[in-house]
Amino acid sequence: MSRLRDTVYYGLLWLVSLFFAAPIGWIVLSSFKTRDDILAVPPKLVFVPTLQNYVDLFGRQSLLLQMANSVFLSLAAVVLAVVVSFLAAFCFSRFKPRGTDFLMFLLLSIRMLPGPAVILPVYLMYAGFGWKDNHLWLALFYAMFSIPFSVWILKGFLDGVSIRFDETGIVNGGSWFHVIFKVVLPQVKPGLIAAFIFNLIFVWNEFLFNFIIGGVSTQNIPYALAVGTYSDGGLNWTFISALTTIYVIPPILFIYVFQKYLLVGMTFGTVRGEV
Amino acid sequence: MTRNPQAGPGAGLVIPRRTLLKGAAALGLSSAFGAPFINRLKAAEAHPLAGKKIEMNVLGIAGWLPSSLGVKMSPLFADYVKERYGYDVSFGFAEAPFADLFQKAATSLATKSQEYNIIISDSQWLGALAKAGWILKLNDAIAANKNLQLDWYSQTVIDTYMVYPDGSKDIYGLPQEGDTIALYIRKDMLHDPAEQQAFAAKYNAKLPQTFEDFDALTMDEFEKVAEFFTRPDKQVWGTAMQNSRVYDFATCFYYPFLWSQGGDIWDAKTGQVEGILNTDANAKALEQMKSWLKYQPPGATNFGIAEEIDVFQQGKVFSCFQWAAVGLAMINDANRDKVMVVPPPKHGKGADAKRIYTMGGQPWVINAFNDEAKMRVAIDFMNWWYLPETTLEYAKRGGNPCDKATLSKPEFDTINPWNRAYKFMLEPGRSRDFWHDPKYSEMLAVQQEGFTSYLTGQTASAKQALDYVACQQQQILYDSGTAKTEPTGVCGSISL
């Protein structure tokens, strides 16, 4: 292939990537503008950058709590979900208990319902038992929501891990505990990471459930964004852009660092190596 | 007042000595800082909560300045009770935007939660909150507290913010922020002699200049002004209203067209909507509202409160029909000298011309599930809120009180640029509120869809949109038992 062709080809792909990133770039750019610059007509590309929006942002009392909530809820829910899913997926993959297909089918149906349908009975239940506005119960619910997809991904990977590993482990005198966590678990690392990231992104950005079954003490950042949109009269563009910019950094870093696993993960175990 | 008979320990009237000392120390401290409106003479009188620490949570409207004012002034209340009653109170706040706040409040109150002790509610929610038994009926509290027996500026205040069901004597709310629609005008453009000449030459009429001119102005006359200042090539438009699907935005700005020309939205007594809302006259009013879009910026069909603030602040519109409550956001340092606030124009012609605009504003309501201590603080808070000093301070910070004493003070008119227009619109008969029915949210959603469907040209005729809304609302009210009659047979065939 000629160099020129390559250059054009790669240039084109870069343009596509930049096109998709452009709206986010515009948000990031806006976060360094004053309100008047954001609302300038025609829109300004060249302006005097200001850090005032970030100063204002961190001057908000509630922000740290909301940030901490976002981190806690995402991590707690997803770690729990991945562990639980891994055990279940191992069971489904190795022992194929009766009703495996049906159970996996049922699990997935939760994911298929629109949010308000899922949350309606859960809300009534939480209201009835006094579980609303509680970190633990909210995290557990998020975990439930993350389980189905994780089970599906992990089962795919586990199906691909030869059963000989288990047998060797058991024959050599290892307990099932040893086999599951020391022998099999490392083999499905890409699947674990993929399940982790996909669900993390979901919980990280989740708004509705937090709004309905959360409360004062469990608000996360999407909640803060939805609520802060209208602060101080008018649409608070400086706040939205600054907070969005900060908030999108962790997931973008994640997909940069774990890109390989993300791609391998989505092959549902049919590939182990580079994609 | 709903008092828990099994009061917890420490509800007695004995004040420990330490508290007295602490109270005295606080007294010294606050007088040193010269907190201006604390009645120092009555410091540390016997109070069941003396010496305690109470944490209160207020739920308010995000992005609504008067709400945040109520919140920002709460430290003054803390000083006040510390000094006077000897207890500590701190406030936590939660907020949600207009469109989601009811959702937030209701999902919490339905669990009998004390999550929010005091709530700034929108006026139309009174029914839904009261009927479910979530908020405190205030009659007893008012009877027991002289401070709460205020003379309100007009009956409109009572009808809008306090009473449910309409026309009864049951009180569930106390006005937090009074609010009416006002017309924000760029007076620098209006007072420009060149503009005046050009206007006179074009329309053979005088540009209205003063508050009084606008008092006398009709929509027909104002239309010329709006048309005159609509200059898309210069990125300036004549006016702006709220036409958005979100929450009650389009509704609040359609009703003035309807009411001012003699229309009505329902019969509050029988719950009848069909035949009252969907009249030819009301359809004509909706057509008029739509015709005003041509003087508004191109995005006007999406305009709500915030979008109007954006275009006005950025100088894209000559005028804005907008709530008096957001004056602080509409008028900032950059345009302070260029803006005046006047009554919105009358509808109709000649002597028959009338103005009946929509009420805005919010009452305080108190969570019915508060424990005794929080209930007590909530009542103390209300007592403090309506002290003349507090009310005046509120007005000075940009809020709109509703009591006659404050509004009648001569200096009130000049505290804020919009005060005169606000007071004018609060006069009897100039503003009114819509339904407080518990089914308000459903009825509102239906008509927001219907009205905006017509405003954006999806539904061809205004009559059809109103027919649809009336049928749906009749059904909603019939199902809930409020309306006596079912929707008529025509309804089956009407859609948007």
Add this chain to the structure above:
Amino acid sequence: MSKPSRAAGRPRLLDDRRMLVLVLLAPVLTFFVVFNTIPTLWLLGLSFYNYSLTSGAPPEFIGLRNFVQIFGNRNGIWFDLSRTFVFVGFGVGIQTVLGALLGFLFWGSKAMPGRRLALTLLFAPMVLTPVATGTFFRFIYDPTFGVLNAILHGLFGTQPINFIGDPATAYWAVLAVDCWMWTPFMTLMTLAALGSVPTAELEAAEIDRIPWPRRLTLVIWHHGKFILMLGVLLRTIDSFKTLDLIIPMTKGGPGQQTRLVALELNKQAFESFNMGWSSAYSVLLLLISIAMTSVFIFVLNLRRRRQA
């Protein structure tokens, strides 16, 4: 059976296969029962009641009335469903075609400088908070202040277009944002699908000089279709649920233009608090979801059958 095993001690207990199965499944089953079975039964039960949270009245049993009303098109469910299915159809269709195309292009760019960064940028839209996406796109679309109209004006001299305020464009403007967000996901799935094609077979095809169209159907499609179909189905599910993108953008307006099922349900359940009616609506959506899940399972089983 528990007594003797317990006496035998822990290792033996876990050696018992049935016990192991139970232990492994216990967490997931607990989750499932607490957060799915109970709520779903609750939902089913409630769907036969007239229960409004704000009426102050206790739930009243009304049999099938909620369902009768829904099927009688009260509140326009057929309208919402048709809107939603069009949304899903167009959205997923565009995302799949575009995503697959981009996937192919990136597949062939292993040597591209900064490929990892370029892919990260490409995937960025799907990790942005939907609430922020919706709000900010409203700004980008704004006819007065928005950058999109400024660009269009600069390029083609067009008059400002009121993208989400005009019924002619609102629906498509929302759909476009959905495509912007989720085309990268389909690219990801395409890359994964292409990655699952055995290199040996590709090389063999290269050596045999099999023409591209046939290579595509014989080799690539044969191996990759499962993952690609999975991507399509996952997108279908998520697209069917679209909600938090629309709330900040249009709230279902103008009129009813962008009122999808999830939005209507949210309105009925958590704005109007008609819990009974909303439950019935949810049950109906659950049935639709199960139908879609079945398609999913069917596709999966196709693969399994072929492998067997």
